[in-house]
Amino acid sequence: MILTKLKEYAEERMDLPPTMYGENKIAWFIDLTTDGEFEGFICRKSKEAKRGTAMTTPHIGRSSGVKPKLLADTAEYVLGLGRETSKPERVKECHEQFKALIQQCAEETGETIIQTIANFLNSAELEKAKSELLISPITAKQASSLKANQFYGLSLTANNARAVVRDWLETTVPNVEANLKAWFERQRIVDGYGAEYRPLPVYTLAASMYRDVAKEMQPNIPTVLIRNALHGDRLPYDLLNKLVRRNRVERDITYPRAMLIKLIFSSDLKTKTMMTNMEQLNLNPNLEGSDRSAYYCGRLLAVLEAIQRKAIGSVNASLTDRYYGAASSTPANVFGNLMKGSVNHLAKLRKQMPGTYNALERRLEEVTLNLPMFPKTLNPQQQGLFALGYYHQRASDRAAAKAASK
Numbered sequence: 001m002i003l004t005k006l007k008e009y010a011e012e013r014m015d016l017p018p019t020m021y022g023e024n025k026i027a028w029f030i031d032l033t034t035d036g037e038f039e040g041f042i043c044r045k046s047k048e049a050k051r052g053t054a055m056t057t058p059h060i061g062r063s064s065g066v067k068p069k070l071l072a073d074t075a076e077y078v079l080g081l082g083r084e085t086s087k088p089e090r091v092k093e094c095h096e097q098f099k100a101l102i103q104q105c106a107e108e109t110g111e112t113i114i115q116t117i118a119n120f121l122n123s124a125e126l127e128k129a130k131s132e133l134l135i136s137p138i139t140a141k142q143a144s145s146l147k148a149n150q151f152y153g154l155s156l157t158a159n160n161a162r163a164v165v166r167d168w169l170e171t172t173v174p175n176v177e178a179n180l181k182a183w184f185e186r187q188r189i190v191d192g193y194g195a196e197y198r199p200l201p202v203y204t205l206a207a208s209m210y211r212d213v214a215k216e217m218q219p220n221i222p223t224v225l226i227r228n229a230l231h232g233d234r235l236p237y238d239l240l241n242k243l244v245r246r247n248r249v250e251r252d253i254t255y256p257r258a259m260l261i262k263l264i265f266s267s268d269l270k271t272k273t274m275m276t277n278m279e280q281l282n283l284n285p286n287l288e289g290s291d292r293s294a295y296y297c298g299r300l301l302a303v304l305e306a307i308q309r310k311a312i313g314s315v316n317a318s319l320t321d322r323y324y325g326a327a328s329s330t331p332a333n334v335f336g337n338l339m340k341g342s343v344n345h346l347a348k349l350r351k352q353m354p355g356t357y358n359a360l361e362r363r364l365e366e367v368t369l370n371l372p373m374f375p376k377t378l379n380p381q382q383q384g385l386f387a388l389g390y391y392h393q394r395a396s397d398r399a400a401a402k403a404a405s406k
Contacts, residue, residue, distance in 0.1 A: 022059030026072060027052035030129060036120040038128040066090070068098040070105060071117070079130050084201065151176050153230060155223045166223045169231055179232040186266035187259045190280045192391070194399025197279065200256055202226055205263075208256035209242040211249070228267055235267045237380065244328070244383040251324040253391040261384045271381070281392040283366070287385065294382035296370045297331045298389025303367055304342050306397055307360050310353065311345035320390075328386045332374040367393075 017023065031039040044053040058070035068077050075081040080095035082088065099121045106114040120126060153169035188197045202225045210216040221239075228235050243257050243264075262278060265271040276286040285295055305319045319338065326334045342364070349357035378386060 017056045017059075020058060020060065021056050023054050024057045024059060024072060025049070025052040026055045026057065030078070030120075032116060032120055032125075034116065036116045036123065036125060038120065038125040041129075066093050066097050068094065068101045070101055073098060079126065081130055151230075153226075155226070157219045166220055167227055169227065171231065175232075176230050179230055182232060183229040183263075186275070187263045188279045189255075189259050189262050190392075190395050190399075191255050192258075192395055192398070193402065194280070194395040200259060202229070205256050205260045208254055208260060209239065209246055211246075228263075233267070234269075235264045237264070240264050240384050241380050244380055244387065247383075247387050248325040248328060251321050253387045258388060258391045261387055265384065274385070278388065278392075281396040290375050290378070290382055291385055293331075293371060293373075293375050294378050294385040295389035296367055297327065297335065297374065297378075298386035298391070299393040300335065300364075300367045300371065300389075301327050301338075302390045302393035302397065303360070303364050304338050305394075307342050307345045307349070307364070310356055310360065311348045324390075328378065328383050328390075330377055331386075332376045335374045 026044050028044060029042040031042055033039060045051065046053075055072075057072040060067055060069055074094075076083075076086065076091050076094045077098040078095075080091060082091035099118070102114065102121060103118045105111075106118045151169070151171050151173045153167075154165065155167040156163045157166055158164070184199055187199065190197060202222050206217060206221045206225055207213045209221070224235065224239070227233065240261065243261055247253050247257060262275055266275045273286055274291065278285065281299075285292065287295055301320060301324070308315075308319050319341075323334050323338065327338075346357060346361065346364075349360065375382070
């Protein structure tokens with residue numbers, strides 16, 4: 001009798017979850033067909049439940065390590081999507097263990113629904129889910145499949161207690177899909193060490209223009225980049241001005257800045273053809289006149305820097321540290337003296353490292369043959385091409401050095 005009463009009490013008056021279950025906030029459902037095809041996401045957040053609906057789900061405590069929760073977990077575990085700061089190896093391990101747990105559950109319970117979920121997690125349908133919030137410009141993960149319907153975008157920023165409309169967009173999902181594909185193609189460029197292209201998020205690209213992002217970044221800059229990604233319109237050349245100024249100040253061209261320079265040129269019909277085959281070092285770029293000279297001046301600075309480094313090793317202020325600003329804006333004023341200075345470095349290399357001397361001499365000759373004369377001044381567009389030339393040559397040199405060391 002007492003056991004019966006305890007059971008009735010538990011069922012009627014006690015609100016306890018079953019063993020190994022707990023109350024969790026569920027923000028999204030993944031909607032699947034009975035065959036395991038991805039249908040879409042169902043939002044479980046609301047004004048009252050900003051983090052999601054409280055539900056009783058399988059639960060296990062974890063403070064460290066990789067411990068998947070059955071059926072309901074974070075995007076790292078369920079979809080294999082990590083945060084920008086997440087380690088890819090850990091995200092992959094989380095996802096693999098989540099899939100393994102689902103498969104184990106399917107085998108031990110014989111439930112067809114669980115097997116459907118396991119099939120989804122191990123099929124191409126998962127990629128559809130991962131590419132669904134058109135979040136690819138933000139996450140730099142390219143969308144693979146989108147449904148045809150109308151697309152509306154609104155860009156808002158906060159101004160004290162008000163919301164400010166920065167931009168809006170009305171188009172179709174197929175147009176957005178095509179524009180996103182073009183966006184990723186236009187920004188394709190090797191990294192600073194000649195390795196394969198990896199896309200970057202909008203915020204990283206925007207931040208590359210500033211020294212102190214928190215204080216200096218204008219709120220419309222990310223909006224402009226997102227609009228370009230979704231709508232495909234031309235990026236303003238004011239961005240190029242900011243980039244070349246940042247290059248001169250830092251005396252360096254980072255991967256995000258090189259990518260954004262290429263993206264700016266590629267988004268303009270007038271300069272788009274200049275970026276043909278410019279994913280990496282181009283020995284015969286589609287450039288003419290001063291534009292071509294600007295690209296080769298950038299390459300030349302990188303070659304002269306390599307000659308200096310090989311001849312005298314590491315120095316406190318390299319040739320680029322001292323002359324990048326002048327070389328990128330008034331080449332004729334500095335390259336004559338820089339070429340004279342390289343003569344002694346080459347003479348030293350010829351005696352001490354003949355193999356290195358021959359390689360650098362050939363590289364120097366190939367570049368200078370494309371420079372019949374040094375331009376007196378370079379405009380912002382040409383300074384952008386100078387930056388790409390320097391970036392490409394240095395990335396190519398680094399890749400060659402890495403390959404030779406293996």
